[in-house]
Ligand SMILES: Nc1ncnc2c1ncn2[C@@H]1O[C@H](COP(=O)(O)OP(=O)(O)OP(=O)(O)O)[C@@H](O)[C@H]1O
């Protein structure tokens with residue numbers, strides 16, 4: 001057996017090999033094998049340096065791969081959100097955890113209404129949203145989802161866009177497009193902001209809102225009655241373009257309930273329609289929204305609430321009554337320094353609004369007719385009868401079924417209408 005070949009000639013080694021040989025090896029650990037292999041490749045300081053780099057590099061590489069993987073997943077969600085938004089498809093369902101995250105734990109509260117609180121939020125794509133955290137609605141989870149799906153199919157330039165929703169047990173939320181100029185009430189009822197919007201802009205807002213309601217009434221697959229048209233529910237986008245908010249919410253809450261009890265609970269004082277209070281005026285129909293629209297327009301023209309117990313003159317306490325008399329008698333409406341064009345717009349808005357707030361629903365125009373009135377020549381508009389009567393009527397809380405009255409002819413306008 002040869003212990004070492006050092007000092008042996010090539011011939012002697014050859015002869016020894018010719019005699020035959022056997023191989024043996026020791027079992028070595030994986031680590032020592034790694035050292036052996038690496039050590040064979042790199043010797044000295046360079047080798048240790050490379051080993052160190054490998055030991056530090058591999059975990060870093062792993063962290064990077066995991067990070068990239070998770071970002072890849074997120075950006076896929078961004079794309080889904082963007083796609084659903086741009087193609088006007090159904091709203092996205094979010095988990096409550098996601099809703100909490102997008103609102104930074106409900107940090108920035110925008111306001112509170114009859115259905116719950118509204119918070120500002122941001123989607124992963126950077127898009128700003130308003131999240132309405134609902135007080136629990138009467139409907140079960142599945143009813144809520146069905147309603148949301150139908151609301152989510154409604155798309156119009158003058159109706160707020162529902163981006164998504166969340167339903168997790170009793171937690172329910174709706175995620176809307178954020179409207180950067182907030183709600184109309186914050187402009188027209190605020191001392192410092194009320195002159196932000198000129199008459200032309202106000203007139204455009206009135207037209208936009210009329211278009212939005214007309215769409216809800218007859219432009220989409222199902223008729224949606226809003227039942228809560230008021231300045232707080234008119235949201236203004238970047239260019240003060242108006243969008244109607246909270247449509248469909250009445251329905252969401254009305255599951256298994258009658259319209260009357262819903263509105264008695266949810267409706268807003270000052271905007272409740274007469275037929276809700278007085279029976280024998282006719283059933284509740286889309287004309288209820290027409291009435292609230294008329295009240296809204298008068299508040300926009302007056303840039304004040306219609307009922308103001310603190311008005312300077314007692315005659316001004318109920319603005320619609322005061323403005324009707326002035327207009328009827330051809331008196332100055334005390335609306336400041338206005339041009340002739342602005343006078344025309346104001347006159348159109350007031351006359352149309354007075355048609356809308358007629359006591360009998362059958363005397364009110366449809367929203368489609370309202371639009372025609374606003375877009376017509378002012379000379380063709382006739383002043384309606386004064387809509388405020390002493391009401392010799394019985395009060396009622398009875399439920400009337402939704403009526404689709406076809407009684408436009410009673411609107412006493414010129415032949416064009
Ligand atoms: N999409 C939105 N973008 C920006 N602000 C919003 C949005 N939705 C709601 N807000 C703000 O949140 C406030 C509260 O809205 P919310 O609808 O809860 O109450 P409301 O309109 O005053 O009453 P109601 O419950 O009768 O609708 C609004 O007045 C508005 O300023």
Ligand SMILES: [Mg+2]
Pocket residue numbers: 113232233245246
């Ligand atoms: Mg609202």
